[in-house]
Amino acid sequence: MSKTKRNYTISTTFDVKYIYMTHPEAYKLLTKYLTDKKLLKHSLATEAAMKALYKRITPKEKYNKAEEEKWSIVGLLHDADYEITRGEPEKHGMRLIEKEHDTIPQDIAYAIQAHNYKYTKVNPKSLMDWAITTCDQLTGIIAACALLQPDRRIYLLTHEFVLGKFQDKSFAKGADRATILLCETTLGLKLEEFIKVVLGGMQIIGRELEL
Ligand SMILES: [Fe+2]
Numbered sequence: 001m002s003k004t005k006r007n008y009t010i011s012t013t014f015d016v017k018y019i020y021m022t023h024p025e026a027y028k029l030l031t032k033y034l035t036d037k038k039l040l041k042h043s044l045a046t047e048a049a050m051k052a053l054y055k056r057i058t059p060k061e062k063y064n065k066a067e068e069e070k071w072s073i074v075g076l077l078h079d080a081d082y083e084i085t086r087g088e089p090e091k092h093g094m095r096l097i098e099k100e101h102d103t104i105p106q107d108i109a110y111a112i113q114a115h116n117y118k119y120t121k122v123n124p125k126s127l128m129d130w131a132i133t134t135c136d137q138l139t140g141i142i143a144a145c146a147l148l149q150p151d152r153r154i155y156l157l158t159h160e161f162v163l164g165k166f167q168d169k170s171f172a173k174g175a176d177r178a179t180i181l182l183c184e185t186t187l188g189l190k191l192e193e194f195i196k197v198v199l200g201g202m203q204i205i206g207r208e209l210e211l
């Protein structure tokens with residue numbers, strides 16, 4: 001059994017192929033495909049955002065460490081095939097799963113495909129799918145806001161500042177604000193709260209993000 005592939009057959013009335021992936025395995029997979037430092041930092045930022053969102057959305061009695069790790073792996077891997085799908089946006093999210101379908105657990109694979117649903121036509125269904133779809137674009141706006149701070153660092157950045165820049169459509173023009181706003185209907189978080197949670201997650205790993 002390789003370190004990056006663990007298949008277990010669960011004995012039930014029918015056989016279920018269950019693939020489990022650990023965080024170190026996911027990180028190894030990410031660096032197998034991504035080399036660009038900026039993209040790696042974006043992956044770490046989105047991972048931190050997903051972890052923070054899981055903790056914010058999940059009621060305390062339902063908290064599950066394995067589930068938190070799953071959300072964090074989705075954040076880490078969502079853009080892993082970005083460099084190998086340049087110029088083919090409809091393949092982004094799909095190619096990684098084509099190549100690693102027996103390595104990546106099914107629900108993680110689905111969320112990765114769904115985060116680019118406008119191109120892949122794989123529609124987000126679960127909270128995890130919507131969390132990655134909506135926070136992906138926001139991490140970019142937050143990183144750009146951090147660079148505007150006097151010391152170009154994230155630790156003193158406030159959610160009010162980010163909200164102001166979110167409303168300024170000329171700032172970080174490439175960010176899909178309409179998709180970010182879906183946090184309100186799909187995750188049940190008002191935009192301001194959503195920004196607060198994602199920013200808080202990113203601030204924890206500011207040093208790793210070099211922000
Ligand atoms: Fe992304």
